[in-house]
Amino acid sequence: MGLDMYLISLPKIEGMDYEEVHIANAYLHQHETEQNETYQKLKPYVKHFEEYGRSWDSILEEVAYWRKANQIHHWFVETLHNGEDEPCFTQEVTKDNLIDLNNLCIKVLKKKSAPQNILPTRPGCFFGNLHYNDFYYKEIYETQALLAYLITHFNFETHYLLYQCSW
Template structure:
């Protein structure tokens, strides 16, 4: 148990908005070959295998954190209207990612009053809320993840989404 956080890539499909794509991702495995919706989604379905487990999804994991509650807090406060739920999924825009990157740089550069840039968030199994080495290590890791996404992620053809579970 604990706070698990992900960034996923989801394809932008003509005639479907962000919510439609998420809904379709949850339903395509119930559809059959030849079904109009299945045929529309088929080019975007990816097949994965890890640790002997196989699954299919239109979503592809691009980042993962565990118990980086300061990063989770930023997503909760800035993308989910301050509402923390055990499971939620929200779209992340390029501008929002730029803002997170800026805050990571500030927190790493100043290292005084880190609660002003990226405050921790207490929660059940959320990990430490101390402003210690782990706190800064996760911010540095986040900075690298976000920097890579800003350089390489195609926001024109894909949605970026944040998902958590705790």
């Protein structure tokens, strides 16, 4: 229980917009059973996953995960979701968004004073640490390294990047 946060990759499929691709994935099993036109479009992107004794097919792929990094969640809520924090939401993330967050992480790591003015924590139900201590800076450091990698290597031309949270 608590704040779980993900960055998820979703392929851009010719002839389908973001919403259509996202909804089609939710009904992937049905499309596969029917072997319909939508499934034929999805089929090249379907991957099989197995974890904890469970298996499933999806075109979504997790590229990042945080647990109770509420300062990062706060940034996504304020920047991409109009400040409205909901127990579960998904929001598209652009390369510019990653660059902006990466720059803020670098600023926090360099400045080491008044991080609450740059990337403040966000209280919530089981959201974790609210102090600006070693754990806070560890999350910022790991996030900055991850963002630097994604900025360089994630293909925004062929895939959507989504932020998803649940608490």
